[in-house]
């Protein structure tokens with residue numbers, strides 16, 4: 189009796205403390221998350237009442253809620269067909285179903301000087317998991333990776349979380365946000381494993397020329413580092429430059445390409461992406477990069493099997509008209525954004541967007557009264573005008589803003605007008621009527 193009540197006490201007694209310590213590195217990564225910061229701005233807007241007007245979301249990278257950015261019916265049919273077939277209810281193979289990998293290889297090879305094989309392709313839960321896997325596979329103690337600034341901070345989060353150092357090279361605003369290859373050379377050392385480029389660019393809306401990509405590949409080759417090419421916005425170009433995949437230069441320096449259906453098909457919620465290796469010289473096999481990527485797939489979750497089952501039909505049957513229509517809408521929105529931003533006090537736009545869904549603009553706080561920084565600007569804009577834009581610090585540039593123009597045109601026009609009246613209301617008297625000087 190006695191011994192049983194003692195053991196009950198032991199079970200029910202509350203310990204003085206729990207053996208958990210928060211991982212401060214992990215908690216600190218919240219500041220790098222676009223969605224985390226946007227949620228914070230929206231929360232402040234709700235608390236401030238938001239002025240009762242409809243919210244204009246110009247901070248996101250997901251236009252799929254707008255009727256003008258609905259996905260293609262062929263894509264919906266592909267998923268519905270896969271689901272109804274009953275053939276995709278099982279776990280998939282770890283690297284992805286072979287027919288889906290074959291169709292991604294075929295799709296990417298259309299723009300390459302050689303053919304990728306299904307074994308060069310690994311399917312992922314969207315581009316985000318592709319970033320996680322590549323950072324994990326490349327990391328080793330002491331390694332570093334070179335990232336663009338401004339850029340997509342998920343790379344830093346995943347690199348740091350994998351124990352790798354993130355080093356930033358600059359993109360040059362006045363030169364179409366091209367990579368400053370001198371700054372890449374200055375940062376690299378014997379522990380540098382890769383250089384990341386994002387083309388078309390988030391957050392800059394850049395589209396790199398063939399010549400510029402060749403220069404980046406040549407720089408990587410001389411440094412002995414791989415190229416990680418983030419092509420989440422592949423083919424979303426509307427200026428005079430066409431999209432050139434980095435894999436074209438795979439023989440110059442080995443290229444790991446990350447892609448997904450999220451942006452081109454406007455279905456980020458379907459969570460289907462890929463890693464593709466363009467490496468005709470077989471470096472990734474010899475250095476075990478390929479087996480590291482493959483092994484990582486064995487210890488993480490796969491994209492939903494029925495979405496994988498839909499991939500061949502989705503890639504092969506989507507009409508060109510769907511893509512053309514989206515590009516037309518994006519071009520009209522980008523043009524409107526560029527024109528309307530020109531006369532806004534305290535804001536300068538150094539480079540006309542030519543691709544993706546975003547433009548970067550610089551704040552000139554000396555023209556604006558009572559605005560402390562980009563975060564303060566975004567919180568007040570949200571509170572006073574119900575317009576949400578992304579503070580530049582989330583993409584590596586304080587006192588800049590990232591504006592998304594991929595929303596329906598009438599909301600965009602309204603949002604840009606509200607932005608203008610916000611800036612004019614907060615302008616210093618002397619600054620009225622003058623836009624910030626271009627960087």
Ligand SMILES: Cc1ncc(COP(=O)(O)O)c(C=O)c1O
Pocket residue numbers: 249313314315316317340386390418420447448449450451456460461
């Ligand atoms: C540059 C870049 N890479 C990768 C991703 C992640 O892609 P996904 O939405 O397919 O996970 C995004 C998403 O916004 C992105 O902007």
